[in-house]
Amino acid sequence: MSVYRIIDANINRVSEGLRVIEDIERFIFEDAEISRELREIRHLVRKGFPSTELIKSREASKDVGLKTSKESSLDRKGSIEDLIVSNFKRVEEGLRSIEECLKIIEYYEESKAYEELRFRVYTLEKKVFLNMKKDETDFKK
Numbered sequence: 001m002s003v004y005r006i007i008d009a010n011i012n013r014v015s016e017g018l019r020v021i022e023d024i025e026r027f028i029f030e031d032a033e034i035s036r037e038l039r040e041i042r043h044l045v046r047k048g049f050p051s052t053e054l055i056k057s058r059e060a061s062k063d064v065g066l067k068t069s070k071e072s073s074l075d076r077k078g079s080i081e082d083l084i085v086s087n088f089k090r091v092e093e094g095l096r097s098i099e100e101c102l103k104i105i106e107y108y109e110e111s112k113a114y115e116e117l118r119f120r121v122y123t124l125e126k127k128v129f130l131n132m133k134k135d136e137t138d139f140k141k
Contacts, residue, residue: 003101004057010101011045011054014094017087018042021128024084031131037124041117045095048117049102049110081132088125092118 022038025031077083095118102111 002057003105004051004053005059007049007098007101008054008058009063010094010097011049014045014091014098015042017090017094018045020087021084021091024080025128028080029131034124034128034131037120041120041124044117045114048113049098049107084128084132088121088128091121092125095121 018038018041022035022042025038026035075086077086095114099111099114099118102108102114
């Protein structure tokens with residue numbers, strides 16, 4: 001079923017976005033608390049719906065979005081702040097997609113777990129940006 005393909009793609013998208021933010025928090029801002037929470041959420045995303053149907057439905061080589069992505073420059077980043085913003089949005093949108101798709105294949109409780117993670121990410125996003133505003137770092141570097 002193609003819904004599993006959507007869930008698989010979004011679990012990967014969310015995990016990758018979380019990893020980017022986690023690495024920034026760990027290696028640039030050296031914030032152990034935030035990087036730990038991001039890591040925890042990333043692991044919960046990966047383990048939240050362990051189904052062999054996900055890998056069975058994967059068709060990365062046939063993804064029609066790859067060509068669009070390669071031809072687009074909308075994903076350009078000019079700063080660390082841009083990178084953080086775009087990855088938080090990627091994570092939030094991916095979590096919402098997972099949540100909604102799980103509902104239609106009758107995994108309602110699992111969808112609620114992803115909803116809870118989405119709200120955790122919203123809270124964490126605010127915390128990251130408040131911390132960035134306190135930091136005098138030049139985000140253009």
